[in-house]
Amino acid sequence: VTGASGFIGSRACGGLAELGYEVHAVGRRPSGKDLSHWHCADLLEDDRRRRLVAEVAPSHLLHLAWYAEPGAFWTAPENTEWVAATIRLAQEFAAAGGRRAVFAGTCAEYDWSVAGRCSEADTPLRPATLYGVCKDATRRVVERVGVDAAWGRVFFLYGPGEDPRRLVASVARSLVAGEQAATSHGRQLRDFLHVDDVADAFVRLVDSDVTGAVNVGSGEGVPILRVVELLAEAAGRPDLLDVGALPARPDDPDELVADVGRLRDELGWRPTRDLAEGLAETVAWWRERSGSE
């Protein structure tokens, strides 16, 4: 598992271990967690990555690492570094006898100008951002390196431990701190999935033989306004919401929702939590954290 200290990765390691996998977790920094096989490595360093893959010789690969700095990741040149590193990782994995690989893709691979409900088979791929272009180009190549591979396209996610520069975490933290939370009009429909569910879907993908692109989402379009209202209800502070205070981005699509047919029918997977429950849990996490700060 690469990106093992990340928002999804830290949870996926546990899920794979529960299924009986001997999990080798890779992160750039030493882990504080109790993981028996932790490898401290920067996968952009070719020699280090090559040695690590040869040494571990994994049967399965869950590649979640990428450049993901909130805000910056959409346009950062580091994305192109990750195209090269991911392709090489896939080849090195195949050369080391790897059987099955799962990669993290993104809903930003789709053409957002026509998006709506995005289907792997039908929605055109026309990424508008460098991030989306790089993920899309990477998929085109790694699908051809000769290992059984799936590509999970992540939609929107949230949950305890999220970077506070991202939407749900930022609003939850403000509400818990008793500060105003400014949002846009919030009418855009988005597909939000709890990070535990996202991680679980990836774990099940690793453990399956489903190949190709698979949307990882809830399948339900919810207005962003509803998401922040649920957070405010959970925090007991609807008075702090300042809806419409921020401008909507001009290129923000009205609707961006996953068609989850493949996830549901081929993988037999469904989310375990509903949105209100997951958001309440997230608010509780921020409250606990603010108490201990």
Place this chain on the structure above:
Amino acid sequence: VTGASGFIGSRACGGLAELGYEVHAVGRRPSGKDLSHWHCADLLEDDRRRRLVAEVAPSHLLHLAWYAEPGAFWTAPENTEWVAATIRLAQEFAAAGGRRAVFAGTCAEYDWSVAGRCSEADTPLRPATLYGVCKDATRRVVERVGVDAAWGRVFFLYGPGEDPRRLVASVARSLVAGEQAATSHGRQLRDFLHVDDVADAFVRLVDSDVTGAVNVGSGEGVPILRVVELLAEAAGRPDLLDVGALPARPDDPDELVADVGRLRDELGWRPTRDLAEGLAETVAWWRERSGSE
């Protein structure tokens, strides 16, 4: 110029020098040619490539190097190595202050099941081969690295010095040697351009400000049968042609011809030779060579 000892590259170096460029040529092996700036480097070696780009700090880049072993290149895993190396080269070029880059693409990026006359704007990109997938994915990324870039999609080419495992060279060599030349039915329409013209089109692209994908072809569809007949006429041995002796490949498209609107109208470029003349020159080259063997 990368791939400078190659079929196109060796000619492009001369053309750029004639336009007044200080040409730094890169090849894997020492050159026998009289080039003032020859750099012996394997661009797949990251350290070597990085150092070279930093040292030369080129204003322009013409990147022709790729894995091109006749027959093998369609499916060779080396293609994915070149995706990674090309993306990194493009970034390193941008970081070193590079202003304009031109890359060699391929007509194999197009969807050959609907190909016909291929237009950069309208023909779908759906490469069937690993080679085409890798070129296509590379273009998607290098167009976004922040330098002015054009992507020349090469169709079919021929000329003196071509690898004898390729169609025109193979037939010309057989005819000159007095051996039978077996071909398929030959009814497939293809777009053939003399390698001097291909190299010249790339030189003009480097020296222009045209960006994006540009087909590099003649714009004329000629049956392969006509090509081999012209070779046989030039060799004076029409009796040696064994048309229909080889099966046509089942996935071979009926027509694969470049729409050369961009090349002609935006670049103002036209081929300098007609096909009969270029093929006769090729036969003469093989005759001279067979005499000296």
